[in-house]
Amino acid sequence: MVTLEHYLVLSALLFSLGIVGVMFRRNLIVILMSLELMLNAVNLSFVAFSRYLGSIEGQIFVLFVMVVAAAEVAVGLAIAVAVFRQRGTININDISLLKW
Amino acid sequence: METILFYVLAVVTLISAACVVFLRRPLHNVLFMILTMIGLATLFILLHAEFLAMVQIIVYAGAVMVLFLFVIMLLNLEEISLPKEPRPLRWGFGVILALALVVVLFPIFSHFTPSVMGKAAPATGNVSNIELIGTELFTTYLLPFEIASILLLAAIIGTVVIGRKLKN
Known part of the structure; x- marks a missing residue:
């Protein structure tokens, strides 16, 4: 029997993998991908709650999360391309102008 | 049957997600990300969210990941030197830190015992x-x-x- 807890644990593990990617990769595009991973982990727990609590609101919210994620990816990749044109690199250690 | 399916899908999804984070070449990252998305879509089907599963495949595996691939090809990252990744020691430290974060962030782990907890999903x-x-x-x-x-x-x-492109 698969319970709600199974899905929550899987979702938490996926989210943590995304955090590892965001914190310890230096490649801007891989960091964007890890962000997607985290959003998807959240989506999974939304859908699991929607199923186990018997309400459709969770799935509606997942749709909105997907909209935001798609917009974020499009703008983020455009920024990555623009940064690459300016600096010739997408290593985030070299793009540290705003970092204190 | 559902339990076996869940565990298989969970393992596939987790392994490909780990590949997304830990493999070095961006192209491999994207391909494993597509696998992760398909795994998640099948999990959605298992949760009786068929519409979202289709949207997941069309939007994520279809559009978003193609966008990533497109940008990687456009920047030609395979030939330009890949960014230097941190040293193994720092990697190990990071992974340990992330595991600690898992335990702190998600209280679900502190009382999770498979096959004892919780109840089955209501019928649709x-x-x-x-x-x-x-x-x-x-x-x-x-x-x-x-x-x-x-x-x-x-x-x-x-x-x-x-x-x-800026003209000047």
Whole structure:
């Protein structure tokens, strides 16, 4: 029997993998991908709650999360391309102008 | 049957997600990300969210990941030197830190014992998933729906403006 807890644990593990990617990769595009991973982990727990609590609101919210994620990816990749044109690199250690 | 399916899908999804984070070449990252998305879509089917599973495959595995691939090909990252990744020692430290974060962030781990906890999901009705979502989306959540479309429009315009080549 698969319970709600199974899905929550899987979702938490996926989210943590995304955090590892965001914190310890230096490649801007891989960091964007890890962000997607985290959003998807959240989506999974939304859908699991929607199923186990018997309400459709969770799935509606997942749709909105997907909209935001798609917009974020499009703008983020455009920024990555623009940064690459300016600096010739997408290593985030070299793009540290705003970092204190 | 459902339990076996869940565990297989969970393992596939987790392994490919780990590949996304830990493999070095961006191209491999993207391909494993597509596998992760398909795994998640099948998990959605297992949760009786068929509409979202289809959207997941079309939007994520189809559009978003192709966008990533496109940018990687455009920047030709395979030939330009890959960014230096941190040393193994720092990697180990990071992974340990992340595991600690898992335990702190998610209280679910502190009382999770498979096969004892929780109860099974309630049965689903005869109404189809798409019908339910459509009804809710175009009645209760009509305003957020319209705002989402404006957000997408703004994202399109912003992307075009940012991605345009500056002439000087």
